[in-house]
Structures are given as C-alpha cells and as structure tokens.
Amino acid sequence: MPQRYAVIGNPIAHSKSPLIHAAFARQTGADLEYGRLLAAPDDFEEAVRRFFADGGRGLNVTVPFKEQAFRLVDEHSPGAAAAGAVNTLIPLPGGRLRGDNTDGVGLVRDLRENHGFAFAGRRILLLGAGGAARGVLRPLLETGLKELLIANRTAARAAALAAAAADLGAVRGCGLTDLGGTDFDLIINATAAGLTGAVPPLPPRCLAPGAWTYDLLYGDRPTPFCCWGLAQGAAQALDGLGMLVEQAAESFRLWRGIRPQTAPVIQLLRPTQ
Secondary structure, three states: OOEEEEEEEOOOOOOOHHHHHHHHHHHHOOOEEEEEEEOOOOOHHHHHHHHHHOOOOEEEEOOOOHHHHHHHOOEEOHHHHHHOOOOEEEEOHHHOEEEEOOHHHHHHHHHHHHOOOOOOOOEEEEEOOOHHHHHHHHHHHOOOOOEEEEEEOOHHHHHHHHHHOHHHOOEEEEEHHHOOOOOEEEEEEOOOHHHHOOOOOOOOOOEEEEEEEEEOOOOOOOOHHHHHHHHOOOOEEEOOHHHHHHHHHHHHHHHHOOOOOOHHHHHHHOOOO
C-alpha cells in the first residue's frame, strides 16, 4: 500500500501541494499518495489524530491551522518554536507528534539557491509582524545578513517580534511610517495585503541600487507587490512560488530522509519561466 501524506487546511481545494509531492515521489521512486484534507475549524485536532491513527505518515498544515498545530504537538523544532507555528507534522513513537516549520528554510533556499541572492552584509526589510513573518524570521537571521528591520502598521507588534528574536541577530522593529530615508537591498512582503490587491504603504526610494523584492504570496499573474517592485526599479521582483516548492521539499526530507530536486517542479508549476 502507498504511504499516506496530506495537507490539511480550510479552504484546501486550491492547494498545489499534492501536485508538488507527486512530482517528488516520481523523482525519488517513492510509493506514496498525498491528498488534501479539509478540516472544520472546531475539528482540526481530531482530524489530525484520525489521519495518523489510520496510518498517515506526515501532514502539512496550512491556513488557518498553523498556530493550532503548534499547540497540538508534543515537541517542536527550533524553527517551529521561534515561529510559534507549525506547518509540518511528523509522527513519533507512542502516538506523539513533532512539529516543524519549513517556511523560512523554503524562502532562504529559493532566494539563495534558485536565484543567487547573497545575504551576507545585506540590509533586509521584512513587512508584517504576523504568522508569516514569524515563520521566516529565524532562517533569515541565520543567513549572515547585516541587519533585518521588521516594519508593521502597528509598530509595537514589530518591536515585540524583533525583541523576541534579538538573540538570533541584528534585528529591530518599527512602524511603516518610520521608514523614510532608509533603503534596503531586499524587501520581503509577509503581509496579506496582496489578497485584496493592495501594497503596504512604503516611502519612495526605499530600494537601494540593484535591490530585490520578494512577495510570499504567489499567483498565475504577478502579485501587486511584484508589480510595485518592478515599478520601483527592482533588479528582481519575485513571488513565493519557489518558496512553496522549497518548503515542500524540506517537509519531504524531514519525512523521508531525502531532499528532492526542486527546479524541475518549479518549472512544472510555471512552465513559461
């Protein structure tokens, strides 16, 4: 029988994860099936328990359940502990669960391995102070960057997130209105503004010469933040599709002990590039 994996969320029908993991399985010769699992908001924990009780080997967790997954598991990886959220569930002996968060690893690998971004000595702006920002914070601070500034509409949330990560590297927080006169080598959008067609309000000339932009969101068309980056003269304006594939590859490695190749899968999902 194929080994069973799935992604759990609500909504879930749009998820590309089954396509990604099917491609990984073909690459590695793995006999597995990977499905979508829709859970009601009040049934998440029971749905997870049922999946593993029925022999499931691993679950990815997507919105809105990543923080619930963090509270559910018996032990956390350092990345999950720093994020306060879990996107990968790994079964342990005795019915226990380990939670990991592969989002930040996926972001860093996409930028560094797929696009050649050099983090060392760079000044990076991270927009947002919610779950998406927390999920990528630790891996970003481990890259050797010069400074990471977290900017959020509510300055206090950005400052609190920066304070919680202060032992990991040079990080501080501020409000979006406090960004005037500063420029950055990379601006990462970890807000959900693009879901409504909006872009976080940023001052002019906040991109350094040759700077890049990166949107954690992705779509069939350039996201609003990608369009903003191109209009501002960004050398690269990237969306989060590569991050999606890279975080999936890290989950696959955690479950199966082998990292699949990601470039062919990114090409599969976006064949025009």
